[in-house]
Amino acid sequence: MQTGLHGDVSAPDFTIENPWDDKLILKLLSGLPKPVSSYPNTFEWQCKLPSIKPKTEFQLGSSLVYVNHLVGEGAFAQVYEATQGDVNETKNKQKCVLKVQKSANLWEFYIGTQLMERLKPAVHHMFIKFYSAHLFQNGSILVGDLYSYGTLLNVINLYKNTPEKVMPQALVISFAIRMLYMIEHVHSCEIIHGDIKPDNFILGNRFLEQNDEDGDLSTGLALIDLGQSIDMKLFPKGTALTAKCQTSGFQCTEMLSNKPWNYQKESDHGRPGGEHHCLVYPEISEQVHFSASRGRIRSGCVYLCPRFFADAVPAEHLEERAEQIRSKSYLIQVEREKMQMELSHKRARVELERAANTSARNYEREVDRNQELLARIRQLQEWEAEAEEKMQEQLEHHMLCKQSLDAAIQQLREKEDGLATASKCLVSLCLP
Structure with a gap:
């Protein structure tokens, strides 16, 4: 149960x-x-x-x-x-x-x-x-809020172009811990995100400034896209869900086996395993299923990340692994991996800073260009207003001239009528 x-x-x-x-x-x-x-x-x-x-x-x-x-x-x-x-x-x-x-x-x-x-x-x-x-x-x-450093999926794709091809395991663990920390907070207020995937974890504004040694789990990532979230406060206590999300490759085990789910077994706690798998093996998007009864992986790889999924290693191999940890060659290998991880992490930060600076410069150029266009538009609007005002003045002047001309014509007609009347009178007086 x-x-x-x-x-x-x-x-x-x-x-x-x-x-x-x-x-x-x-x-x-x-x-x-x-x-x-x-x-x-x-x-x-x-x-x-x-x-x-x-x-x-x-x-x-x-x-x-x-x-x-x-x-x-x-x-x-x-x-x-x-x-x-x-x-x-x-x-x-x-x-x-x-x-x-x-x-x-x-x-x-x-x-x-x-x-x-x-x-x-x-x-x-x-x-x-x-x-x-x-x-x-x-x-x-x-x-x-706007985030300018890209998503976790962008980071995965960025590492594909590095010599290592994959993200260092230490960085995978760092991201994984932060993801689980965020999901834990979401669940603590009785909300299920419902759409956990690399696209919806975005590098936060504090990512480039964070100190790897300060242990602050609230830095580095931000969770977005709440459109598929579920507020469990709106349902009775003990409510379970049976629907399946439509994001292929990120369905939890309960969804795949047609069992009810909620906080502890729904697509949030089930799917981070798929997220971590993408971080370690970006070319493989298939989710790995774990057996809760045996404490080991039922299908997929024997283990995803040697140190991260230590609990998934069969018991008969624990002694062998303990001997490896004590060996000098293993310690050298761990140190080499740590150095590679630090180098890759620094390279990624430089690339992200460069991309952010380029984006900022492009944005400033766009702002300057838009300001110039707005200034030109305002100047044209002012010219148009002046032209309309002058045209209105000319129309009024034209109307006044027309009225004056009509009055003069009327006066002329009245004078002509008077002259015609006077001429008739003169003619009548001259006749015997």
């Missing part, structure tokens, strides 16, 4: 077939004690989504938003890097991320807000923060 902090999963008190069902989500949102629409940073607009394209500008409430470029596009949304600031201020600009969905969806905003409310402020930076949500008739825009 599988039990955990939140109850027995093998014999659940309550079962939800599909926690991602759209109708269920709407029902949960509509039943909240405090509706999301009542949040001070939620805005509803009685119009359609504005046209959002790279290198364009649009107004979002009291903010003027310039869209820099498309960061990513998924099945449910498009994510853009943008710069926003008050309409009346041109200097105080802030870089942010826009998540645009063509059908309005407040669920991710609700989950992000709940995380900030339920977690301690000291760990808020480990999760994406949304500044505001904007609802339109045909979609929604979430404004949130």
Whole structure:
């Protein structure tokens, strides 16, 4: 029987077939004690989504938003890097991320807000923060934190181009511990992320400044994409789930074996094994299944990482491994691996810093170019206003001239009529 902090999963008190069902989500949102629409940073607009394209500008409430470029596009949304600031201020600009969905969806905003409310402020930076949500008739825009250093998947691909081809085991362990630390915090506030994969772990703003020896697990990574998250507080205690996520290769063992799951066995604690496997063996995305009864791997590789998955080594090999640890050659090998890891880590940091600096320079050039274009547009608008004003003055002058001409013509006609009358009188007087 599988039990955990939140109850027995093998014999659940309550079962939800599909926690991602759209109708269920709407029902949960509509039943909240405090509706999301009542949040001070939620805005509803009685119009359609504005046209959002790279290198364009649009107004979002009291903010003027310039869209820099498309960061990513998924099945449910498009994510853009943008710069926003008050309409009346041109200097105080802030870089942010826009998540645009063509059908309005407040669920991710609700989950992000709940995380900030339920977690301690000291760990808020480990999760994406949304500044505001904007609802339109045909979609929604979430404004949130921007991360400039890429995802864990980018790091994996970066190491593919190094001589080692794979990430050093020590760095794998460092990332793995941080991932589990973040998931533990999410579960502590009764939320299941529901879509754990390398794309959704992003290098945080403190990644390049962190000290490897300070032991701070809250630095290095940030967890994003909360659209598939599950708030277990909205269900009865002991609720289990039976649905399967659609991300191929990242389904937990319970999903693959059609068993109920929740915190301790769902796609968060089951899938980090797949994440760690990707870090060590980026060419192999197949998940390895572990046997809880025997404490060893049932299928796949004998072990993924010699020191990280030490518990998966059969008992008969423990003595042999202990002898290896005592041997001098093994210690030399460990030292060599450590040096290679440090070199690779430094190389990765240099590459990330270079990419960040290049991105910053490109952004500054784009800002300067946009400022010039805006100045030209304003100058043309001023010229157009002056031309319209002069044209209006000319039209008024023309109307005055026309009125004067009409009055003169009328006077001339009256004089002609008077002369004609006088001529008739003279003719009548001259006749006998």
